[in-house]
Amino acid sequence: xxxxxxxxxxxxxxxxxxxxxxxxxxxxxxxxxxxxxxxxxxxxxxxxxxxxxxxxxxxxxxxxxxxxxxxxxxxxxxxxxxxxxxxxxxxxxxxxxxxxxxxxxxxxxxxxxxx
Amino acid sequence: xxxxxxxxxxxxxxxxxxxxxxxxxxxxxxxxxxxxxxxxxxxxxxxxxxxxxxxxxxxxxxxxxxxxxxxxxxxxxxxxxxxxxxxxxxxxxxxxxxxxxxxxxxxxxxxxxxx
Numbered sequence: 766x767x768x769x770x771x772x773x774x775x776x777x778x779x780x781x782x783x784x785x786x787x788x789x790x791x792x793x794x795x796x797x798x799x800x801x802x803x804x805x806x807x808x809x810x811x812x813x814x815x816x817x818x819x820x821x822x823x824x825x826x827x828x829x830x831x832x833x834x835x836x837x838x839x840x841x842x843x844x845x846x847x848x849x850x851x852x853x854x855x856x857x858x859x860x861x862x863x864x865x866x867x868x869x870x871x872x873x874x875x876x877x878x879x880x
Numbered sequence: 881x882x883x884x885x886x887x888x889x890x891x892x893x894x895x896x897x898x899x900x901x902x903x904x905x906x907x908x909x910x911x912x913x914x915x916x917x918x919x920x921x922x923x924x925x926x927x928x929x930x931x932x933x934x935x936x937x938x939x940x941x942x943x944x945x946x947x948x949x950x951x952x953x954x955x956x957x958x959x960x961x962x963x964x965x966x967x968x969x970x971x972x973x974x975x976x977x978x979x980x981x982x983x984x985x986x987x988x989x990x991x992x993x994x995x
Contacts, residue, residue, distance in 0.1 A: 800984070808969055810923070810986035856923060860984075867936055868913070868973075868984055870923040 768792065769857050769871035776876050778847045785832070786842040786874045788857030796862035799840040801831065804854040804873070813855075816840055847878045882906045886972050886987035893962055894995055901957045901990045903972030912955045913973040913984070914947065916940070923971065929955065962994045 770789045778784040790799065801813040816824045816831045824831040832841040844851055857871040885904045893899050905912050914926040927937040929947055944966075946958045955974075959966055972987040 802986075807988075808991070809988040810971060810973075812983050812985070815983060858923075867925050867928060868915075869925065870915075872922045 767871075768869045769859050771857055771871035771874050773874045774872075776874055778844075778876065778878055780849060780878055780880050781846055783843060783845045784847055784876065786844070786855050786857075786876065788840045788842065788871060790838050790840060790857075790859050792838075792859065792861050794861040798860045798862075799831070799833070800858040800860070800868065801829070801840075801842045802856045802858060802870075803851075804856060806853070810856075814842065844876075849878050849880065852876060852878045882985075884972055884974055884985050884987035886970075886990050888990055889988065890991045890993070892993045892995065895964060896961050899959045899962055899966075899992060901959075901970050901972075901992070903955045903957070903987055904953055905955055905972065905974030906976075906985055907953070909974035909976050909985070911935075911975050911977070912947075912949070913975075914957045915971040915973060915986075916968040917971065917989075918965075918968045926957070926970075959992075962992075964994050967992055967994045 768791050772787055797818045799816045803811045803813050814824050814826045814829045814831050816833045823833050828845045830843045854873045854875050856873045858868045860868050887902045912929040915923050917923045925938050927941045928935045944960045948956050969989045969991050971989045973984045975984045
């Protein structure tokens with residue numbers, strides 16, 4: 766079974782609009798962390814935001830916020846006021862607390878921001 | 881800001897040749913990882929390394945692969961006899977501590993092309 770599911774292969778958004786990228790996860794571990802990474806066409810992986818399973822509040826980092834719904838096992842990324850430079854591949858990832866905490870990635874969502 | 885550095889950024893090699901990809905993790909980090917991303921696909925875990933030994937590896941990490949931390953700063957991935965399907969972007973990553981929390985810092989990747 767997929768541990769991280771990103772159902773949107775691609776998303777379009779107009780500049781200055783907000784966009785939500787979906788991510789659902791599957792774990793039986795009570796302690797885990799959820800991450801979002803951005804991968805522009807140049808290929809590097811850029812950390813955006815982190816949410817811990819015990820965090821009471823949704824994580825926010827500038828224009829990025831994480832809509833964490835623990836009961837639904839979802840961790841959607843919300844980008845407010847999209848910019849052209851936000852066009853990239855976005856990966857949701859999870860680290861479980863068991864073992865040595867390998868990061869497991871979803872398949873990614875390609876975001877295209879149009880002027 | 882400290883960063884993970886990888887060399888080379890791009891390597892082209894003939895099938896059957898040995899390749900060594902090098903990484904310098906962030907200096908106070910204790911956990912090191914190699915991930916790979918075949919073009920257009922998701923990022924896949926290869927191996928994690930802690931306390932000078934492999935702590936976890938995926939089924940991708942077969943006998944053709946090895947990792948080493950030869951001198952306390954470099955962390956290398958060796959592919960003994962490259963195959964066409966080894967063509968991918970290889971990411972090195974490091975982090976400070978164990979557990980679910982904490983950012984995983986990625987290098988910019990080494991693109992390997994096997995001809």
